[in-house]
Amino acid sequence: MERYLDLSQIGKSYPTPNGDFEALxxxxxxxxxxxxxxxxxxxxxxxxxxxxxxxxLQQPTTxxxxxxxxxxxxxxxxxxxxxxxxxxxxxxxxxxxxELAAKNVFAHxxxxxxxxxxxxxxxxxxxxxxxxDKMPSEISGGMKQRVGIARALxxxxxxxxxxxxxxxxxxxxxxxxxxxxxxxxxxxGNTVIMVTHDxxxxxxxxxxxxxxxxxxxxxxxxxxxxxxxxPRNRLALAEDASYNHCRRLILDFLYASHATQELxxxxxxxxxxxxxxx
Amino acid sequence: xxxxxxxxxxxxxxxxxxxxxxVYPAIGLTMFLLVWHVAAQNINTxxxxxxxxxxVANQVSALYQEHQDQRAKQASFYQRQDERNAKKLAKNPExxxxxxxxxxxxxxxxxxxxxxxxxxxGFLIASLIAVPLGVxxxxxxxxxRSLNPIFQLFKPVSPLAWLPLVTMVVSALYISADPMFEKSxxxxxxxxxxxxxxxxxxxxxxxxxxxxRDLINVSRVIKLRTFTHLTxxxxxxxxxxxxxxxxxxxxTGWMVLIAAEMLAQNPGLGKFVWDEFQxxxxxxxxxxxxxxxxxxxxxxxxxxxxLTLQRWASWDKTATIR
Numbered sequence: 001m002e003r004y005l006d007l008s009q010i011g012k013s014y015p016t017p018n019g020d021f022e023a024l025x026x027x028x029x030x031x032x033x034x035x036x037x038x039x040x041x042x043x044x045x046x047x048x049x050x051x052x053x054x055x056x057l058q059q060p061t062t063x064x065x066x067x068x069x070x071x072x073x074x075x076x077x078x079x080x081x082x083x084x085x086x087x088x089x090x091x092x093x094x095x096x097x098x099e100l101a102a103k104n105v106f107a108h109x110x111x112x113x114x115x116x117x118x119x120x121x122x123x124x125x126x127x128x129x130x131x132x133d134k135m136p137s138e139i140s141g142g143m144k145q146r147v148g149i150a151r152a153l154x155x156x157x158x159x160x161x162x163x164x165x166x167x168x169x170x171x172x173x174x175x176x177x178x179x180x181x182x183x184x185x186x187x188x189g190n191t192v193i194m195v196t197h198d199x200x201x202x203x204x205x206x207x208x209x210x211x212x213x214x215x216x217x218x219x220x221x222x223x224x225x226x227x228x229x230x231p232r233n234r235l236a237l238a239e240d241a242s243y244n245h246c247r248r249l250i251l252d253f254l255y256a257s258h259a260t261q262e263l264x265x266x267x268x269x270x271x272x273x274x275x276x277x278x
Numbered sequence: 279x280x281x282x283x284x285x286x287x288x289x290x291x292x293x294x295x296x297x298x299x300x301v302y303p304a305i306g307l308t309m310f311l312l313v314w315h316v317a318a319q320n321i322n323t324x325x326x327x328x329x330x331x332x333x334v335a336n337q338v339s340a341l342y343q344e345h346q347d348q349r350a351k352q353a354s355f356y357q358r359q360d361e362r363n364a365k366k367l368a369k370n371p372e373x374x375x376x377x378x379x380x381x382x383x384x385x386x387x388x389x390x391x392x393x394x395x396x397x398x399x400g401f402l403i404a405s406l407i408a409v410p411l412g413v414x415x416x417x418x419x420x421x422x423r424s425l426n427p428i429f430q431l432f433k434p435v436s437p438l439a440w441l442p443l444v445t446m447v448v449s450a451l452y453i454s455a456d457p458m459f460e461k462s463x464x465x466x467x468x469x470x471x472x473x474x475x476x477x478x479x480x481x482x483x484x485x486x487x488x489x490x491r492d493l494i495n496v497s498r499v500i501k502l503r504t505f506t507h508l509t510x511x512x513x514x515x516x517x518x519x520x521x522x523x524x525x526x527x528x529x530t531g532w533m534v535l536i537a538a539e540m541l542a543q544n545p546g547l548g549k550f551v552w553d554e555f556q557x558x559x560x561x562x563x564x565x566x567x568x569x570x571x572x573x574x575x576x577x578x579x580x581x582x583x584x585l586t587l588q589r590w591a592s593w594d595k596t597a598t599i600r
Contacts (some may be wrong), residue, residue, distance in 0.1 A: 057495055075498040087492035091514040091593030100510060101500045135593075155500070 004033040004191060005054070005159060009063030012049055024049055025217045027063070029210060031159075036185055036192045038202035040250060041212030041221075042258070047195045051161050054193060055081050067158060077105045080152035084164040086144040088136040094147050095132040098122060102154040122154040123147070125187075126180055142173035146180065153184070162194040166201065175234065178204060186231060199254070203246045204234060211253045221258060224249050329564035334571070337564040345385035352380045384545060390572065393546035396463055397535045397580075400470025401528050408475050408527070409520060412482025413512070422483065433476040437469050437534040441542055444468050462544035469538045470531040477526035485519025486512055514593060521588035528584055532577050547573055 010027040013020040024046040031037055039047040052058040054065050056075035065072045067079070080101075088097050098119045106115055123129055126146040136144055145165060152160055162181075166174040178201060185192060185205075196202050202209045206226055213221035226246050228237065237243040311331050318330035329337075359378065366373045384392070415422040448465045489512055497511045539548025551569050554562045589595055 055495075055499065057498060075495070076501055077499060079499070081495065081499050083492045083495070085490075085492050087490070087496050089493060089496075089511065089514070092510075100502075101496075104500050104502060104506070 002032060003030050003066075004035075004068060005031040006066040007031075007050070007054070007063070008066070010050070010053060010060045010065065011062035012046065012053070012058070013061045022217045023215055024060075024219065025062075026219050029220060031191060031193070033191055034189045036205055036207045037194070038206035038209045039193060039195045039212065040197060040199070040202045040209060040254070041218070042214055042254065043197070045212040045215050045218040047212055048163055051081075051163050051193060051195050054159065055079050055161050057081075077101070077155035078158045080155045080157035080160055082145070082148050082152045082160070082162040082165045084167050086136075086141075086148040088144055088147055088151075090136050093133050093135055094123065094128060094139070095119060097136070097147060098151045098154050101151045105155045119154060122150040125153060125184060126150045140173070142169050142177060145169065145177060149177075149181070149184070153188070153190075158191065160190045160192045162192065164195050164197070167197075174198075174201075178234075181205060182230075182232060199247055199250050202250065203228075203243060204232060204237065209246070209250060211250065211258075214258055222249075222253055323563065325558060325563055326560050329567050333561075333564040334567045337561060337568050340561070341386040341565065341568060345387045348382055348385045348388075351382055355380045355382075386550060386568075389545065389547050389550045390576070392463075393535060393539065393548070394576070396466045396539075396544075396546060397470055397528075397531050399463075400467040400535070401474050401531050403467065404471040404474030404527060404531070405478055405524060407471075408478035408523070409482055412479045412520070412523070413486055413508075413516075415479070416483045416486025416516070417508075417512070429476060429479060432472075433480070437473040438537055438541055440472050441465070441469050441538055444472070445542060460545075462542065465542060466535060466538050466544045466546065470535050473534045474527040474531040477530060478520070478523040481519050481523025481526065482516065485516030485523075488519070489515040517592040518588070518594050521584065521592065525581060525584045525588070528580050529577060532573075532580060536573055 007027055007029040010024060011022065012024040013022045015021075027050060029037075039050060041047050049058060053060050054067075054072065056072050056079065059073075072079070088094075089100065092100060099115075102115060102119050102122070106118065110118060120129065120132065123132055126149050128143060128146050128150060131139055131143065136147070139147075148165070165181075166177050169177065181192075181194075182205060184190070194201075194205065203226055209224040209226060210220055211222045211224070212218050224246055228240070228243060228246075315330045315332075318328040321328035359376075363375050363377075366375070411425075415425055445465050448461050448468065452461060452464060493511055493515060497507050502510065535546065536548040536551070538544065539546035540552045541548075543549055543552070547569055551566050554565045554569070
């Protein structure tokens, strides 16, 4: 399906005492089924807001998002979210955390044993089978995020939304989890949108990298296609010319054409511009 | 040499732990007793010297002895009554029996028991109202905005201001030929309840409104039903704050109860203190001091009980007494 997820004319404003603050404006993006999209940009450019709108956790002020021909109006398990803070319930075990999600989604379509197998299967996908009865406080940050991913996958989402999922992890753990994410995307063929501000992560994982211009009135600045073959190997890619070309394009965009600058004193005066949109 | 080290290290730890756990508190208490002992000798009141630790210790056993005596008297009273009734019955099988309840002076232990039952009742009533009310206010902003002024208005009111009103209302409304509870018991319990409400309500509201946004978003994404959302997300997340409120409430309630009993002449530890004060014998001050220490010890035990309950009920096992 060519227009699996269609973001059209999305704008988001927040009311403030000095008039509306326009965070996003005129965001247009069409995502194919099974595609892995990285959203990258400086802090405050509204990348997470776009993710929230697709998740249905926030409503756009203008425009809208359409998934498989249906407008997104509220949150739902078909658009599972992996949060940066892992957001596991500290009072539930690893198994129960995944169960809370899976049970609600498959209450009528799976029997008790099927559900149990499904939960264990999802935990094994992220290599967490050994810790099903552990409490979140007993496992490391990387493991918690693995469980967060298992919980999202257990809802069998149409689109997997990841909001800076590895931002709080150390470099080695991060690399492990990126490999897990790549393997799962290969295996399950999910459509994924991942917000990140890590350039290497964006290039390594994504089919397309969507770069956001700076806010206020942020919008899509440029889109880079990453045509590297899969499966990808971070060691082999380190010397790869087209990998480094992609990195170069992003670094140019982030630090040359859209370097962070002081916000203008009167933000209201900035009109909505969609410069160099791809 | 090297082999000895692993055995040696835990020993040091154990000794340090023992020092921290037992020795320091013992040092503190001994110092307190010394200061008390010396200070007491230098304070002279119209009822004699202020009681030092030794006098107080003597009164502890005296009070226990009085309790034993009271129990013996009570037992012999009932024995005599039973014998009398048995004799009457032997003479005339149709005779009407008289059963009287023993009305001797309650002992110190009886007073403690009364106080404990009263505070438990008041605290329970308050908690059963306060926790659901707090959850409701935490979930619904309109309810919170409507009720908050009332909470803020009554929160600072001293229970003793309520006491006359509660007494009059209980006397007016609780009319029964064969009352299940004493009026004084109800008055004290309701006064305690009125003061136990606010800390629990307000802490529960803080707990419920403070649930991590990400956890709530997870619940929205999963599309949990309201009931599951409440029982699996909101309540477990706010348990630590709810218990913080309950512990504050119970501590307040215990303090309030003693004052209420004193002022309203309701049975309990407060009345014991007041009676001893009015009695004015040479032992009175020592006996009041016993009551003071008992009140403190019971207060501490109640807090410890709540903490144990919290550790059992909460996922957060790090709560401590502060």
